[in-house]
Amino acid sequence: MTDERICDVLIVGSGATGALAALTLAEAGLDVVCLEQGSWVEAKDHPHLHSDWTWQRRTNWSPDVNKRTHPDDFPVHSDSSQILMWNAVGGSTNVYGAIWPRYRPSDFRKGTEHGLQPDWPITYEDVAPYYEQADRLVGVSALAGDPAMPPRDTPPTRPMPVSKVAKRLASGFDTLGWHWWPVEAGTITEDYDGRPACNNCGTCNGCPRGSMSKYSLSIWPKALEAGCELRINARVLRIEKGRDGRATGALYVDRNTGHEHFQRAKIVIVAANGIGTPRLLLASDNLANSNDQVGRHLMHHTLVACEMWVDEPVDGQIGYVASLLSRQFAETDVSRGFVNGFNFNCITSTASAGELAAGWFTSARAPWGKGHHEWFKRRFGHSIGVFAIGDDIPNPENRVTLDPVLKDSDGVPAARTHYAPGENDRRMMNYMLDRLEDLAKACGAFDYRLQDYRDKDGVYRTPAWHMIGTCRMGADPETSVVNKWHQTWEVPNLFIVDGSVLATGGVVNPTPTISALALRAAAYIRDNFETLSTATRPSIAA
Template sequence: MNTDRTCDVLIVGAGATGSLAALVLAQGGLDVVCLEQGSWVEAEDHPHLHADWTWQRRTNWSPDVNKRTHPDDFPVTTDSSQILMWNAVGGSTNVYGAIWPRYRPSDFRKGTEHGLQPDWPITYEDIAPYYEEADRLVGVSGLAGDPAMPARDTCPTRPMPVSKVAKRLASGFDRLGWHWWPAEAGAISEDYDGRPACNNCGACNGCPRGSMSKYSMSIWPKALEAGCELRINARVLKIETDADGRASGARYVDRNTGHTHFQKAKIVIVAANGIGTPRLLLASDNLANSNDQVGRHLLHHTLVACELWVDEPVDGHIGYVASLLSRQFAETDVSRGFVNGFNFNCITSTASAGELAAGWFTTARAPWGKEHHSWFQRHFGHSIGVFAIGDDLPNPDNRVTLDPVLKDSDGVPAAKTQYAPGENDKRMMNYMLDRLEELAKACGAFDYRLHDYRGKDGVYRTPAWHMIGTCRMGDDPKTSVVNKWNQTWEVPNLFIVDGSVLTTGGVVNPTPTISALALRAAAYIRDNFEALSDTTRRSIAA
């Protein structure tokens, strides 16, 4: 490890987007260093192969950073019920479900559509080639030809097997005349690129086999082979700037030795997720934030859910986590009483008998006493889950700030988040719940439970599975943090490539879009490196 040299590109964060940027830039011949505050997650570390799988998922392997006590984590003060992030090589791909839908063309032009969200400075057509590239790297499985989406290349691997859950849900959608399509997955249905095909073990949240694309197994080996230097257990304390206001590198602590180092760089890329990135910029003397936009417009997605049970055994405890998607209500129709739309993510069930009996993701629990066994016999293997995920409107008061008191173990202020849905979002939630009830009945459910995350006190406590929008992309330096190339307006050699740059939330899981944007930004840096690293140039690229 040579911290005295000035590397070409320094990347903060070795998650999905940091790994993709490292791959593109190292393969392009640049000297790349990546700092990751966590470590590697080995196959045997995952809870899947352990008898106490359920307990581990609720404790030390909880995806919620505040429910586990890992030394790699930093604390988050929040009003959300969960903060899903994982600090390690591969980031949250160690615990995600890898549902892999794309944004729609209309997601990039909401300002034109209704004016309550800004237009992106790019279009679907600008990002489409990078969607394809990300799919090839990941080995996405799926079926091309969805009539609700633009034409795309054939998926690298064929769709996941059609499950009993999918068949039962499809029958319900057909009765209602609603759109459905097999879910695209960031998991491989056949052997691909040295990784084994999915074995349909069920309840996917991370994958020790690498069948679901853990970026530590699918991307990082290629980036390391190309020459990227990855330093684990390296927590960045601050991004430094020079006399001209350009990023000069990062000060970090080696958590193995306790020593602090400074890594100099010509270009700095931050890839620390929608909470970690604004936290780091704010802790770096309010870097790139003279317009007070860093940390604002936090988006989680408007979320409600339905858990339903059918008489037919559907074996929801096995198979890939996602079965179908429905974009029936994805586009704006103001006759519904709100703008924007939502998507149905149709999933399987929990693979754990204990989780089902104790309440999976609604309040339905097996009764204690003589009815326990009969309830369990009727419900286990008969359950199906459906999430409705909506495009929440950005609100500058939904934001990430620094906690004034709480700090991490190295003295950096903790992140503090606040989020509440607006009136448009609440009207959408009510409409979504009504549609979920219709779907449960159309599927012939003998029982169903709705979950709107508002609780009995009316306080919205969404699980923050998607943390986006806090350093958003735009074409106006007054209202955005980065331009169309993920380059910060105020610091020409500072780029952001994680979910914080998303201008709008869309109605789908964001990882495919975040990955595509990271590939696009990295290609731009690679192709324009000399100009971007020239200290005599102060202007932002067009």
């Protein structure tokens, strides 16, 4: 059934970027419809208040779509160890950690720096005002003045409390003479915009209180009040294109009734994440992909980790998920044997006794029988975790394709992903492991374990927590999918507004940058709607 109403803007996906685009465009008075294949996640649905919290986090609340297998999900055939995404209103902000650092100016000009990655067609300065806008909407907690970063406005809320974990890690960084700074968090430290301050209850994956900015609580109420129409349980099957080369709308199935509908639109925005977006374009008769770039250059970040234990009780089982960041090695220094850099995300521990005993994120497990209680007593509350996250080189063979056999419950081919670190990435990972060992020793750890995410066969299984780069932005239509305004080169009224447009990965969690870019793209569509709604070719505006 075709909806005779032609909306101004149709958005596919209600995650962070879909929410921000909906808010910006609806507030401008445009007729906006958003289709979301999942539904609302209520506070009571979260595992935080349940006695089987640990079990739920490993099963029906696992961030890995393949372990969770919820009806709202679609399957992903992956050779990486974990695909983190959540199909619901607010998307993956229902399960993320909300670590909130920005890209650095150099992240936008890697082509100029060393030529192994492309330059972005935009700069840090182009994005900076939208970083500030996103921070205000989210209520970011941070401390201005980091000497490793450009100046910024005073953050909306003060930084997270200095924990015992943070103090111990800071002493280690100081011993080594390395940079550190309080973590920037998408979590409020004081009541803000109708949401309660973080109560530091423990290591987080999502937040039922809304203290950690879950976009269904922080952004969507504003977008709905502004007039956006949000249709849940609406799985998009494909985007259609007319004879004039413009997108006409989207065919979707109402998962409550099983009926198919077609929503017409003047402009279509795809905001379905770095896997969902290329999957949908490929399933839509290879839409916007005559140059074979859709789905290529999948990046996850290089990742290694260290779990350490110190004699001093540091109460790592309580408090916000992260404590400090270190940008000591964020910039390229070729004397290290590779290009690009990495960031330390210094986190707390697991709040679960059982999870710690069974192996938290390394191979360290409590022995059964004799020695179990002694092992546990010495480690619970004494554990600290550190991730090292690096900027991986985009590789066209790391990609998202359609699975030739596997389909979702509505018959759409599943996504199939391939990702393997390259030689530069592996050199960086080995260097990161050495630096993590330095840090553990500088912190006075009585024991530590390194995690390089290799399986028993020696194959890297880097967790796919960050899914970016698969419809990347660029200045050349032959090597990119969208222009600097997120407009696809081939379909002038089709925009991609999510992590798939990132041309490089940076060394930090991508949600702040993705959010800022979504606000920038939505502002462009808002300010140029009349032209874009009839355009027959992409914009070349400066």
